[in-house]
Amino acid sequence: MQHLAWYLTLIFIGLLIVIFVSFIFSSKSGESYEEVARRDYRHRQKLFWLVIVAGVIISVTTLLPWPHSATTNPANEKVVQVVASQWHWELSQQQFHSGDAVKFEVTSKDVNHGFGIYDANMKMQAQVQAMPGYTNTLHYTFTKPGEYKVLCLEYCGLAHHNMTTTLTVLSAR
Amino acid sequence: MTTRTQSVTAQPRERLYLQLYIATTLAIFVLMMLAGVVMRAVQGTYIHMSPDWFYQIMTLHGAGMVGIAGLAGVSIMWYFLRRYVSLTPGLFLANLILFIIGVVMILGAILLGKFGGGWTFLYPLPAKSMGLWSHNAAAAYVGGLLVIGIGFLLFYLDVARALLAKYGSLGRALGVNQLISGRIDTDHPPTVVASTMVLIVNTIGTLAGAVILVLTLVNLYYPTMQIDALWAKNLIYFFGHVFINATIYMAVIAVYELLPKYTGRPWKVTRPFLAAWSASTLMVIIVYPHHLLMDMVMPDWMLVLGQVISYLSGIPVLLVTTYGALVQIHHAKVRWDTPAKFLILAVFGWAAGVVPAIIDGTIVVNQVMHNTLWVPGHFHFYLLLGMLPMVLGFLFHISRHENETTKDRSVGMGFWIFMVSALLFIFMFLYSGVMSVPRRWAEHLAAWIPYDQWAALFGLVVLLSMLFFTVKLLARLTHIRLEA
Secondary structure (H helix, E strand, O other): OHHHHHHHHHHHHHHHHHHHHHHHHOOOOOOOHHHHHHHHHOOHHHHHHHHHHHHHHHHHHHHOOOHHHOOOOHHHOEEEEEEEEOOEEEEOOOEEEOOOEEEEEEEEOOOOEEEEEEOOOOOEEEEEEEOEOOOEEEEEEOOOOEEEEEEEOOOOOOOHHHOEEEEEEEOOO | OOOOOOOOOOOHHHHHHHHHHHHHHHHHHHHHHHHHHHHHHHHOOOOOOOHHHHHHHHHHHHHHHHHHHHHHHHHHHHHHHOOOOOOOHHHHHHHHHHHHHHHHHHHHHHHHOOOOOOOOOOOOHHHOOOOOOOHHHHHHHHHHHHHHHHHHHHHHHHHHHHHHHHHOOHHHHHOHHHHHHOOOOOOOOHHHHHHHHHHHHHHHHHHHHHHHHHHHHHHHHOOOOOOOHHHHHHHHHHHHHHHHHHHHHHHOHHHHHHHHHHHOOOOOOOHHHHHHHHHHHHHHHHOHHHHOOOOOOOOHHHHHHHHHHHHHHHHHHHHHHHHHHHHHHOOOOOOOOHHHHHHHHHHHHHHHHHHHHHHHOOHHHHHHHOOEOHHHHHHHHHHHHHHHHHHHHHHHHHOOOOOOOOOOHHHHHHHHHHHHHHHHHHHHHHHHHHOOOEOOOOOOOHHHHHHHHHHHHHHHHHHHHHHHHHHHHHHOHHHOOOOO
């Protein structure tokens, strides 16, 4: 997902650069504004509807199924309690098997924290906020064995960057 | 509808106030950029700094940049709006005085009181420092923001009074009546439309900010008075989102007013223009849940709203302002002086910044990008390469000699150096986000340090170019004209 976001950003910003540069290079001829405006604005309405149609498709495909409840194995989901506090994590279970579907129930004892799961390559896999007085749920399925890390992703004070712990994911049962 | 009812005869007092605004703006921009570069240098291990100092500087950089962007935006809005309605110079000055008082309080809180709760003062962190800062320091910070907010509210109240006196209602000033009737008055100034939008959204936003600031202040001294953490978060992000967006919506007035002077083409209101600004008024207010996409306890419909409105918010930016700016220069005979270059760069930066913002506003992406360096990547795009160039274009324009024709080659070179280094600086944020580097971390893992080091170097070049522009602009401060 991260690389998709990256390439989409590069493509669209690259496209904007090309458009701006070509329009800048055109800005020497001194044509009549009325003529240029009539010609250029003809395309705007088409572009508007294109953006709307694309938006509907993107919204439907990214919101269905609802991203926060997506789980591959709801019947066998393990429930893990996560309590954050300045500056450590308490988890009711930290060892899993590849293929385990887990429902993390995440809360905080003091301030806001962010519960971020990183794989063995330090690539973020999933996250949820940890908030005092509330329990946020995160559904996640471990797909590969290895040493996963939990990092705090919401600034929580002096040792925010040290608020980490390890999850061990063993091979599939 | 008439366009210019107020005499624009230069008034020394107003000119002096504007000069004070500009000097303050430039000085704080440079200092806050320095703070930003220091943070990237610390993460890149070029500089050693203890985490408490890092987080204090982080708090200073965030609060300082948001505040000074607001002040710069006000100076642009005031500069052009006073040509159409009668604004009160004293309240323009009062805003600046309150701003400076607030800055002094915030500096005291951070540098003396060691407050490092982040600029967003996310409840209940200000009260729970684990002994790092006192409640008094937190109160000075929160109080400083409150004082700054009061200054902005005073300014907006004056804008509201002036717009109502001239147009009778905010709806008419925004052009809603024209949209409904279908009769478009092409003489209705874009500046009035944009100012009305900013007035509406930022008054509501600043009031929301005032509510949570006061509640936080009370909680500091009466901890039994608890605030619901989710409500607090909603209020803070609503305020923060609206305020920082309003800075761009104020600054873009410079594009509408000044770009036509370099292209020789008019920028008139049209039906899509008015529709876009009316839609933006609503969308800026309701889009803020995209900051809370990882709070699953939020109602699902609000998270859907956050994603969908994030996407729709890009339409006015891309199809009205960006499209309009491109038509302004397309096959025109543009006078590519420094202000015109900065203004077109600004429109590009704003439009480009929308791309990573919309992508991150999609829940499935946000699940792996939220609170990584992708986030400062996208907002630096439209602040550093959008909002700031709007301010620089405005300042270089109003400070030019009346008959200035020669181009300052050093500023021209500075422009290119600034643009390229800022782009590279921003892309280091975005790429670090792709690599899952968390934001707001004082110390980075070894694998992330090379990105920080490159970012620090590019940031240093951005800082030096901004310092150069500042020196140039301060030297031209006496040339500033109110009718430029």
